[in-house]
Amino acid sequence: MNYWCSTTPHPEQCKIFMGGHHVPKHRTDFRTMAIQVAMERSLHAQIHVEDLRNHCRSKHEKAVWTDCSKLISNTIFQLNNTIQGLKTTKNCTGVDAQTWLSTALTNLDTCRVGSVELNVSRFISPIVSNNVSELISNSLAINGGLLGKQKTKAGFPNWVSDRERKLLQSPSLASQANYVVAKDGSGHFRSIQAAINYAVLKRRGNGRIIIYVKKGVYRENIEISNNMNQLTLVGDGLRYTVITGNRSVATGFTTYSSATFGKSSLFA
Known part of the structure; x- marks a missing residue:
C-alpha cells in the first residue's frame, strides 16, 4: 500500500x-x-x-x-x-x-x-x-490519472440524449413550459421557488420540467435540492427577467447561503 x-x-x-x-x-x-x-x-x-x-x-x-x-x-x-x-x-x-x-x-x-x-x-x-x-x-x-477525452456531440456532453439536445436548442422553449411564473398573477405562480417546489412534488417519472418565468423583478433566494433534477428555467431575457436577493455576510448569512440562486443537497 x-x-x-x-x-x-x-x-x-x-x-x-x-x-x-x-x-x-x-x-x-x-x-x-x-x-x-x-x-x-x-x-x-x-x-x-x-x-x-x-x-x-x-x-x-x-x-x-x-x-x-x-x-x-x-x-x-x-x-x-x-x-x-x-x-x-x-x-x-x-x-x-x-x-x-x-x-x-x-x-x-x-x-x-x-x-x-x-x-x-x-x-x-x-x-x-x-x-x-x-x-x-x-x-x-x-x-x-485515469481520465480520457470526453466525447461531445453538437457542443453537448455525450450523455445528453438527442431529444434533450433538440429541446434545449429550441427557440420556442418558453411555449413548451409546464408551468408559468408571473409577478402580475397571469401565470400559475407568482414565486419561482413556489413553482419549482410544486413541479417537483407533482412530477411523475423523470421527464424534464420546463418553467417559464415572465418578465419582472423576483426578490427571492432560490434553492435547488438534489431531487430537483431535469429542471429548466427560461425567462424573457437578461434585462427583463431579474432574480435578486438581499442576503449578505453583514446581515448574518454566509456567502453560500446568500446566493440568489443556489444548489444544495436538501432543504433546511
Whole structure:
C-alpha cells in the first residue's frame, strides 16, 4: 500500500486510513478504495454535524451549522454517486467522477469559508478537521490519472440524449413550459421557488420540467435540492427577467447561503 499511497497528494492520510485494506491490483481498484475511504470519513463527519446541532449558541453558529449540514450531506451524495456510477461505465465516465468528486471537495471548503466569514471557525472545526478533504483530494488525483477525452456531440456532453439536445436548442422553449411564473398573477405562480417546489412534488417519472418565468423583478433566494433534477428555467431575457436577493455576510448569512440562486443537497 505504501507504493500506491506515495502517488497521492496526501500520502500520510492515505496510509493511515487505507493501511488496513487489501493492496489494490490496479489503479482503478485503488480509485474505488480511495473513494470508499473518503465516504467513510464523510459519514463520520456527519455524526459530528448532528452532535453540534444542540450546541449552537448564537445566530452565526446556527447559520454556519445549517450550511455545513447541507454541504456534508451533499458531499456524501456526490461520493455515493461516484461509487455507484463507477460500477458501470455506462452511467459514469471518468469526467463525471471528476465533476462529482470536485463538488464533494468544494462543499467542504465552502463550509470552512463560511465559518471564517462569521468568525466561528473553532465551533465548526470538528467537521472540517477529520481528513475528509485530503482523502477526497487523493481520490481526485487518482481519478485524474485515469481520465480520457470526453466525447461531445453538437457542443453537448455525450450523455445528453438527442431529444434533450433538440429541446434545449429550441427557440420556442418558453411555449413548451409546464408551468408559468408571473409577478402580475397571469401565470400559475407568482414565486419561482413556489413553482419549482410544486413541479417537483407533482412530477411523475423523470421527464424534464420546463418553467417559464415572465418578465419582472423576483426578490427571492432560490434553492435547488438534489431531487430537483431535469429542471429548466427560461425567462424573457437578461434585462427583463431579474432574480435578486438581499442576503449578505453583514446581515448574518454566509456567502453560500446568500446566493440568489443556489444548489444544495436538501432543504433546511
